[in-house]
Amino acid sequence: MFEHLKTLPQDPILGLMKTFREDPRSNKVDLGVGVYRDEAGATPIMAAVQQAQQRLLETETTKAYIGPAGAEGFNHLIGQLLLGAGHPALNDGRVNVVQTPGGCGALRMAAEFLKLCKPDTTVWVSTPTWANHIPLLGGAGLSIREYPYLDKATLSVDFDAMMACLEQADAGDVVLLHGCCHNPSGADLDADQWTAITDLVERKGLLPFIDIAYQGLGEGLEQDALGVRLMAERLPEVIVASSCSKNFGLYRERTGALMLISANAAQGQAATSQLLSAIRSHYSMPPSHGAAVVEMILDTPELMQQWQNELNGMCTRILELRSALSRALGPAGDFSFIERQRGMFSFLGISPQQVQSLRDEFGIYMLDSSRINIAGLSTATLPRVAEALKEVAGRAE
Numbered sequence: 101m102f103e104h105l106k107t108l109p110q111d112p113i114l115g116l117m118k119t120f121r122e123d124p125r126s127n128k129v130d131l132g133v134g135v136y137r138d139e140a141g142a143t144p145i146m147a148a149v150q151q152a153q154q155r156l157l158e159t160e161t162t163k164a165y166i167g168p169a170g171a172e173g174f175n176h177l178i179g180q181l182l183l184g185a186g187h188p189a190l191n192d193g194r195v196n197v198v199q200t201p202g203g204c205g206a207l208r209m210a211a212e213f214l215k216l217c218k219p220d221t222t223v224w225v226s227t228p229t230w231a232n233h234i235p236l237l238g239g240a241g242l243s244i245r246e247y248p249y250l251d252k253a254t255l256s257v258d259f260d261a262m263m264a265c266l267e268q269a270d271a272g273d274v275v276l277l278h279g280c281c282h283n284p285s286g287a288d289l290d291a292d293q294w295t296a297i298t299d300l301v302e303r304k305g306l307l308p309f310i311d312i313a314y315q316g317l318g319e320g321l322e323q324d325a326l327g328v329r330l331m332a333e334r335l336p337e338v339i340v341a342s343s344c345s346k347n348f349g350l351y352r353e354r355t356g357a358l359m360l361i362s363a364n365a366a367q368g369q370a371a372t373s374q375l376l377s378a379i380r381s382h383y384s385m386p387p388s389h390g391a392a393v394v395e396m397i398l399d400t401p402e403l404m405q406q407w408q409n410e411l412n413g414m415c416t417r418i419l420e421l422r423s424a425l426s427r428a429l430g431p432a433g434d435f436s437f438i439e440r441q442r443g444m445f446s447f448l449g450i451s452p453q454q455v456q457s458l459r460d461e462f463g464i465y466m467l468d469s470s471r472i473n474i475a476g477l478s479t480a481t482l483p484r485v486a487e488a489l490k491e492v493a494g495r496a497e
Contacts, residue, residue, distance in 0.1 A: 112467060113231070120465045128463035129481050131472040134283070134444060135351060136317075136414060139478045146349045148407035152396040156389075166388050168379045169372075170199020170357075174391040177398040178357045181321070182312070182328055182342060189332045193365035196372040198379065199386045202354035203313045203343030204236060209358055210309060210339050211240035212378040213371075214274060223274040223309065224266065226250075228447075228469070230283045233276065233311070247275075250285045255437040255449050257287045263300060271305035279312025279340070280324035281443020284471035288318065288442050294327040298334055308335065313343040316411045317418060318442035336363035344394050346444070347411055353390030414475075418444060421477050428486035444475045454492045462488040 110118075116132045135143045169175065175197040179190060189195050200206040214221045223242050225233055226249035238244050247265040251258035266275060277297070282288055289297065301308050308331050318324045331338050340359040345351045360375065362368035379385075397403045426439040438446050448470040458464040464485055466472045477485060 116465060116467065119459075123463060123465075125463040127484070129465065129476065129485055131464065131466045131476040131485070133476070134473055136346060136349065136444065136475045137473075137478075138417075139480075141476075141478060143349065143351070146407065146410050148397050148403045148410060149349060149393055151406070152393045152400075152403055155396060156392055160392070163388075165385050166199075166391075168198070168376045168385050170386045171388065171391045171395055173399065174199055174395040175357065177395055178342065179359065181398060182315070182325055182340060182359065183332055184322070184325070184329060187329060187332065189361055194362050194368055195332075195359060196362070196368045197357050197359045198372070198375060199391050200341075200356045200358050200379075201383060201386050202345060203311070203341055203356040204232065205354070205383070205386070206341035206343070206356040206358040207233070207236045207311065208240060209375065209379055209382070210341055211237045211242055212382065213339075213360075213375045214242060214309075215240050216374050216378060218272060221272075221274060222270070223276055224269055225276045226262075226278070226282075228284055229276070229278075230311075237276070242274075245269075245273075249282075250287055250447065252449065255285065255287065255447055256440070257289060257293065259289075259293050259296075263296065266297075266300060266306070267304075269304060269306055272307070274307045274309050274339075275301060276309045276311060277327065279310045279315065279328050279342075280318040281314035281445070283313070283443070284445050284447060284467070284469060286441030286443050286446040286474075287437075289327060291326060294330055298331050301331070302335055307337055307339065309339045309341070311341045313341075314346050314443050315342065316347040317415050317444060320412070320415060321408065332361050335361075337361060344390060348390075348394055348397070348407070350390045350393065353393070354387060355390030355394060418474055421474050421482065422446075424479075424482055425474070425477065425486060428483060429490060438474075444473050445471055446474055447471055448489070450489075450493055454495075457492050457495075458488055461492075464488055 120130050138144055179195050179197045183190055200209055221242050222245055223237050224245050224247050227246045234244055248258050248261040310328050315324045328340055338361040342357045344355040360371050362371055397407050422439050426435055429435040450470045452468045455468050455470055
């Protein structure tokens with residue numbers, strides 16, 4: 101049965117990781133892999149997470165299944181984290197949250213749910229978008245269309261083009277939006293733009309699908325949730341996929357959530373029953389540990405405060421690295437957009453050939469698209485990266 105299968109090409113990010121590991125140079129710099137790193141280049145376990153794990157070790161009494169919906173306490177607290185306690189949608193019983201295996205699990209289960217709702221569902225995704233969005237959604241059988249998002253000249257949001265394109269969407273179409281810290285560009289919608297896109301979605305009868313994987317790493321927990329909260333208040337239906345990988349540092353624990361916001365509680369109950377049926381037929385039940393850690397943190401005031409302090413420190417560090425890199429690049433072309441962008445990622449706007457030169461000559465690794473992980477920099481490596489980038493960017497193509 102296997103003899104006719106062909107070897108598929110390696111995933112670009114996984115291939116880059118392998119090439120980086122095999123590079124013998126001691127001064128190599130990894131700006132490709134999308135994980136948060138501290139000044140020492142490590143992806144640390146947050147202190148609040150360590151304390152929560154210790155408490156769980158001392159108090160956990162069972163390893164029984166937690167059910168297809170996941171942990172009830174986790175789901176409740178994630179709803180409050182995303183929307184804010186007292187949000188009208190929560191008060192009206194319009195919100196249902198299920199725990200998923202990471203943000204990827206939330207995205208795929210949302211796609212399977214949309215397929216149940218309407219087999220010929222069309223999802224509009226931004227150009228560019230996270231590389232795994234299209235495989236996750238298209239793999240469920242949804243039709244994918246793209247809307248322009250990034251102005252390649254300014255590396256900022258091309259909002260007029262985005263809005264003009266989405267005017268072509270039909271009622272019932274789904275629009276995938278990045279809640280904050282757009283991956284891969286770092287170019288985010290501002291408050292006025294979120295209002296305008298909400299107006300368009302409402303007027304045309306579209307369904308917003310918000311992927312928010314970096315809450316707290318853009319401008320802060322509350323600021324980063326602005327779009328989610330606005331749409332949840334104004335629109336009858338919203339889907340939100342969220343992840344605890346980045347803001348809790350729980351990458352390998354695969355902890356995420358999928359939120360369905362419905363027109364009323366009865367519709368929400370029916371929709372969630374369909375979603376849970378899809379979950380049961382795919383992975384049956386999510387893993388427990390990461391969600392238990394998050395629940396412990398969000399439900400314990402001192403751990404919650406400690407986590408917020410740590411997260412704020414990570415956010416501040418990223419903003420400072422953006423500012424420092426922008427200054428260090430100085431007149432080597434206009435890289436001021438780096439300081440205006442938010443989150444872990446930026447598009448540098450250089451060619452694949454220049455990316456290759458940085459890799460070959462300087463041991464500086466990034467995706468061929470020129471997306472870099474700002475959090476992969478440190479005060480020690482930033483000057484060398486800036487000098488190498490200035491040299492490569494200054495060469496004639």
